[in-house]
Amino acid sequence: MSEHDWVSARFAEHQRHLQAVAYRMLGSPGEAEDAVQEAWARVSRADTSGVENPGGWLTTVVARVCLNMLEARRARREDTAGALPPEPEAPQERLHPVDGTDPQDEALLADSVGIALMVVLDTLSPAERLAFVLHDVFAVSFPEIGAVLDRSPAAARQLASRARRRVQGAAEAADTSRPAKREIVAAFLAAARDGDFDALLALLDPDAVAVGDLHGAEAVAAFFSGRAKAARLALVDGVPAAVWTHRGTAKALIEFTIDHDRITWIAVDTDPGRLAALDIVFLPTHPKEA
Template sequence: MGGDEWLATRFEENRDRLRAVAYRILGSEPEAEDAVQETWIRLSRSDSATIDNLGGWLTTVVGRICLDVLRTRRGRPELPVGEHSPVIADDGVPDPELEAVQADSVGLALLVVLETLSPAERLAFVLHDLFAVPFEDIAPIIQKSPAAARQIASRARRRVRGTPEPTAVDVVRQKEVVSAFLTAAREADFTALLEVLDPEVVVRGDPGAAAYGSRMSALSGAESVAREFSGRAKAAKLVLVDGVPGLVWMQRGEPLIVFSFTVVDGRVAALDLRGDPEYLESVDLVTLRA
């Protein structure tokens, strides 16, 4: 058996598993088939002699392809679920092959929940919890450390299981408050800062934030906090911090300190500064317009 024939045979041995992985991540049978085909194309163009673990290599490649598909999908308008997933589009003539894939795939309820996860969360959860892929292998796919991949999968698992997030936040109102805080701080508007701060506001900082010389890690009271922030935060950006409006200070495109806000009755009641490297690797940051 020639080298190409041997490689094709080994790939076919892995095809069903790769298709199951891709389908569970993407929730779309046509997209899963495309991902598997692209995996074969990449394998055929690679030097197979350098691949020690073909099954692991194929899982990594199909995972990266699926991650790219998810990120592209989030950048365009969402399709109605019936058009996107063959699980729900159950009218028409049954396809035995498709039914076999679906029988070994996620149920409708789980598929719907997976659609709410970020691409990294979805991939980490599916690969680890459904296919027992180690976090050491997942980490390079999502470009995070194994510890960060573990945290991302844990966050996804909580959402899948329906565990409530630590706080219920009015995102629109919190964005308004954080934006007002940022504007007042940049413009050194002491009065405006006092208006947006709770009289008993507290500022807390972890050792990672303190390492950058932050003097704000043990402040309390609106006047003290306003004095420290007045005229500062010029380099901070408005972002979603794990889905909640906050701020981030970045250098060369990398986050150094994340500012997480607790807003009560339209005012900042607490501000947490976090610069721990492991936290920064796992936190999900999405830029917002001010």
């Protein structure tokens, strides 16, 4: 096998992991894809004779690319301070749990810091963000992180610790609403599966609306009673919802709007294009199982 073929095979082997690293680092599916492509351009030209840990080496390359992109992004923001913000980026491709990662562990991570990451990561410095994501999300050692940042392991540890405190603070601030929605959605799915009409009514707002033409709690409860048997509780783009899959592919998304602990609106989306773009992390049905 030639050196180029070896690099290509190792890159393909670790590509999902590299995409996950880039996505967590950058928070944008499009930028994550760009980072992975740039990493491939670099490693395809690199001398691999001294590479003993391909996965670690590739992660380091992607991390350096992401660090450069974060620093460039920060510089652009400073240059355009006071200007109108850009239009939101259209979603392209979302990532699923990394191969080799326990889905339940990934779900617990997303459930505890998902919103905090969305809110807080952009306020961290590029170095803090890299140290936190690589260590706390992907278990990269501080000596390896220090090598990426050109800093000592102790300095990398301090960066991650500082970032972690800010993320945990945001997670605690969001903790009053997120678990409640997760529990309400889980209870709704359980009641629907069991055909428990009274339990469904208790969870629904009297004026609840569902799937476009169902109005009122009794009509919505009657429709879902005995249904949703194959739907699973999940975080969808960080928000508790339900997903029905077939042979590993999402076929339907059930979204919930909740106000004052009652479900006011339920929507079902079956569009393949939109479903393919979702970041889906399946959760234990009951929080105590987590």
